[in-house]
Amino acid sequence: MKIYVTGYGLISAIGVGEEETLDALRNERTGINTGEKEETKAYKVGEIALSNDELKERFKLSTEGSRTALLGMVAAKQAFEGHLLSDEIKTGLISGTSVGGMDISEQEYRNYLNGEKHNPENYKHHSSGVSSEQIAEELGITDFINTISTACSSAANALMMGARMIRSGMLDRVVVGGTDSLTLFTISGFKSLMIFDADWCKPFDNSRKGLNLGEGAGFLVLESEKSLSISNKRPVALLSGWSNASDAFHQTASSPDGQGAQLSMVEALNVAGLKPSDIDYINAHGTATPNNDLSESQAIKSIFKEAIPPFSSTKAFTGHTLAASGGIEAVFAILAINKGLLLPNLNFSNVIEETQLTPQLSFEEGKTVKHVLSNSFGFGGNNSTVILSRVD
Amino acid sequence: MYYIHTISSITNQDSFRNEDVYASLREFDKEIDVVAPDYKEFIPRNSLRRLSPILRMGLTCAMECKNFLDKNFDAIVVGTALGCLKDTEKFLNTFITSTSDFLSPTAFIQSTHNTIGGQISLGLNNHAYNMTHTQNSLSFEVSMIDAFLCIKDGKKNVLVGAAEEKIDFLEKVQPSLIPNGYPLASGASFFAISGEKSKNKIGIQAVATNFNSINLENEIAQFLAKENCEMVDLILTSGDVVKNTTSKIESINYLKITGLHYSSSAFATHIAHDFLKNNDAETALIVNNLCKGKLGLILVKKG
Numbered sequence: 001m002k003i004y005v006t007g008y009g010l011i012s013a014i015g016v017g018e019e020e021t022l023d024a025l026r027n028e029r030t031g032i033n034t035g036e037k038e039e040t041k042a043y044k045v046g047e048i049a050l051s052n053d054e055l056k057e058r059f060k061l062s063t064e065g066s067r068t069a070l071l072g073m074v075a076a077k078q079a080f081e082g083h084l085l086s087d088e089i090k091t092g093l094i095s096g097t098s099v100g101g102m103d104i105s106e107q108e109y110r111n112y113l114n115g116e117k118h119n120p121e122n123y124k125h126h127s128s129g130v131s132s133e134q135i136a137e138e139l140g141i142t143d144f145i146n147t148i149s150t151a152c153s154s155a156a157n158a159l160m161m162g163a164r165m166i167r168s169g170m171l172d173r174v175v176v177g178g179t180d181s182l183t184l185f186t187i188s189g190f191k192s193l194m195i196f197d198a199d200w201c202k203p204f205d206n207s208r209k210g211l212n213l214g215e216g217a218g219f220l221v222l223e224s225e226k227s228l229s230i231s232n233k234r235p236v237a238l239l240s241g242w243s244n245a246s247d248a249f250h251q252t253a254s255s256p257d258g259q260g261a262q263l264s265m266v267e268a269l270n271v272a273g274l275k276p277s278d279i280d281y282i283n284a285h286g287t288a289t290p291n292n293d294l295s296e297s298q299a300i301k302s303i304f305k306e307a308i309p310p311f312s313s314t315k316a317f318t319g320h321t322l323a324a325s326g327g328i329e330a331v332f333a334i335l336a337i338n339k340g341l342l343l344p345n346l347n348f349s350n351v352i353e354e355t356q357l358t359p360q361l362s363f364e365e366g367k368t369v370k371h372v373l374s375n376s377f378g379f380g381g382n383n384s385t386v387i388l389s390r391v392d
Numbered sequence: 393m394y395y396i397h398t399i400s401s402i403t404n405q406d407s408f409r410n411e412d413v414y415a416s417l418r419e420f421d422k423e424i425d426v427v428a429p430d431y432k433e434f435i436p437r438n439s440l441r442r443l444s445p446i447l448r449m450g451l452t453c454a455m456e457c458k459n460f461l462d463k464n465f466d467a468i469v470v471g472t473a474l475g476c477l478k479d480t481e482k483f484l485n486t487f488i489t490s491t492s493d494f495l496s497p498t499a500f501i502q503s504t505h506n507t508i509g510g511q512i513s514l515g516l517n518n519h520a521y522n523m524t525h526t527q528n529s530l531s532f533e534v535s536m537i538d539a540f541l542c543i544k545d546g547k548k549n550v551l552v553g554a555a556e557e558k559i560d561f562l563e564k565v566q567p568s569l570i571p572n573g574y575p576l577a578s579g580a581s582f583f584a585i586s587g588e589k590s591k592n593k594i595g596i597q598a599v600a601t602n603f604n605s606i607n608l609e610n611e612i613a614q615f616l617a618k619e620n621c622e623m624v625d626l627i628l629t630s631g632d633v634v635k636n637t638t639s640k641i642e643s644i645n646y647l648k649i650t651g652l653h654y655s656s657s658a659f660a661t662h663i664a665h666d667f668l669k670n671n672d673a674e675t676a677l678i679v680n681n682l683c684k685g686k687l688g689l690i691l692v693k694k695g
Contacts, residue, residue, distance in 0.1 A: 189500035380510020
């Protein structure tokens with residue numbers, strides 16, 4: 001059974017929606033800058049300039065929520081634009097998030113610790129499940145709501161769960177993706193792990209030091225054939241492959257040979273019925289941490305052997321948007337397929353000594369891009385791969 | 393049917409390695425959080441030290457299921473609404489109060505919801521599908537739905553369960569983060585399920601979720617009709633007394649027994665299983681409407 005993509009939306013540090021995003025990608029303009037807020041001013045971050053109030057006003061959001069929920073609403077609304085709710089199309093929403101409403105909770109908890117006015121009411125936004133319920137409410141979706149929280153692979157897993165639910169007939173249409181806002185919690189966390197680059201991150205470069213954090217959301221609408229016949233939407237891509245596998249190596253570090261990543265890529269190719277040589281572009285996880293990029297490079301080499309397709313990490317544009325990254329990068333994959341794009345890997349100068357791989361260095365347009373493989377790897381050795389394909 | 397091959401629960405009740413938790417149910421014990429086994433039997437001492445209660449419970453239940461099944465799991469699915477609260481609280485305290493540039497990362501890396509699933513994969517050296525669902529009061533139900541999909545997708549043995557941990561701070565933020573009304577608790581229940589019949593032929597026939605629940609009685613009736621189930625022998629509910637003629641015996645409010653956490657319906661499923669195993673009964677229904685407008689229904693059956 002084919003899983004059709006009939007809508008997509010995204011918001012990240014490089015812009016809102018397709019046009020702004022493409023403009024930044026085409027002009028190789030990063031969204032990562034020195035932070036402008038009190039919490040972020042000491043770092044290079046992929047921050048979205050719009051405040052919560054500006055987001056609500058500009059995108060006419062009627063549901064309250066944490067920043068994570070608001071960003072999710074912006075991207076999910078874009079994706080769902082032109083779709084009508086109908087009793088005939090059983091519609092769900094599956095969102096991935098790692099921080100949920102932590103942006104509010106951490107402020108409130110600080111007040112509590114400092115003995116200042118503490119309003120327990122504000123924790124109602126805390127749980128990740130609530131952020132998905134708020135996004136679903138904004139879209140009017142009630143048939144099914146789910147949240148996946150597997151750290152940085154959350155959105156990719158939401159895509160996978162959605163596809164499997166459509167395939168089993170449980171849903172006809174599902175809005176899938178992920179959302180995460182910048183929080184002090186995650187900034188302090190990655191800082192404590194000492195995998196932050198104080199400068200712009202350098203994915204797949206030999207001298208890479210670590211990641212830049214970002215925020216954002218990316219969502220797709222998936223539909224079955226039955227749903228298409230009622231919605232009359234034009235498919236823009238197929239979600240053809242998906243997989244999740246466990247590295248079972250370490251809570252945060254990837255295995256040296258990227259075993260989990262290999263398992264995940266191989267199984268996604270199997271689900272899609274594709275050979276490695278069918279893949280035209282890989283959007284890598286590529287966080288620019290010393291550990292991830294080496295491990296992922298080894299995994300890519302072991303699967304694609306001598307014929308590695310053009311690959312790049314787009315994290316140097318958006319920053320690492322954690323649970324949202326798989327959703328945002330799935331939208332990049334769809335843009336690549338429909339516009340024949342290869343996306344550049346910014347800030348690269350030298351190949352990693354052990355693997356000698358050179359990523360795609362410039363923006364190219366007008367290529368034949370039929371199948372894009374997109375990796376998302378998370379804490380807990382949680383490795384996911386999705387494959388998006390051209391509708392022929 | 394999705395057959396239950398082994399179950400392991402650590403709860404406020406004496407549930408661990410108990411062959412009949414239904415028969416030994418007692419009032420909730422306010423003096424303790426959970427009746428914990430000796431974790432040293434399951435978890436190496438050097439890692440045990442770093443693990444929060446939710447990780448200890450989840451990992452131990454998973455290992456216990458694995459020991460009984462003696463097969464590797466083809467998928468691991470975990471539900472948790474609020475996840476690793478202790479490490480979350482600890483890391484909040486650390487970075488808010490610390491003036492140092494160097495913070496210990498342990499609490500941060502163990503604060504993500506999928507640390508439970510990740511630790512299970514590490515503990516069992518398991519490379520299979522590993523998923524974590526965090527849908528508030530229906531986290532266990534959506535995890536079950538995923539586990540059933542795994543079996544439909546061709547996976548044989550699936551470990552599915554849920555875990556929650558109580559921290560004292562939760563009491564301060566009731567009811568905004570978790571409903572009022574029952575004593576807060578911790579707990580974990582894990583199930584090894586497969587499409588192949590188990591020895592006692594007890595399994596889960598169906599799980600339904602409803603995110604726009606308006607009329608509880610109608611929705612239960614519709615669910616049972618769809619599942620061709622006219623009469624259930626036991627109803628376990630999260631509060632509301634289910635007034636109907638479908639249950640032969642009185643319904644049990646499981647929150648009074650397990651205490652309140654978002655995944656209490658997982659232990660209710662364990663109770664239902666043991667009830668069917670040790671009594672002349674065929675069906676049990678779990679009605680989870682802990683959160684307003686959200687309904688989870690689980691039909692456990694023998695046969």
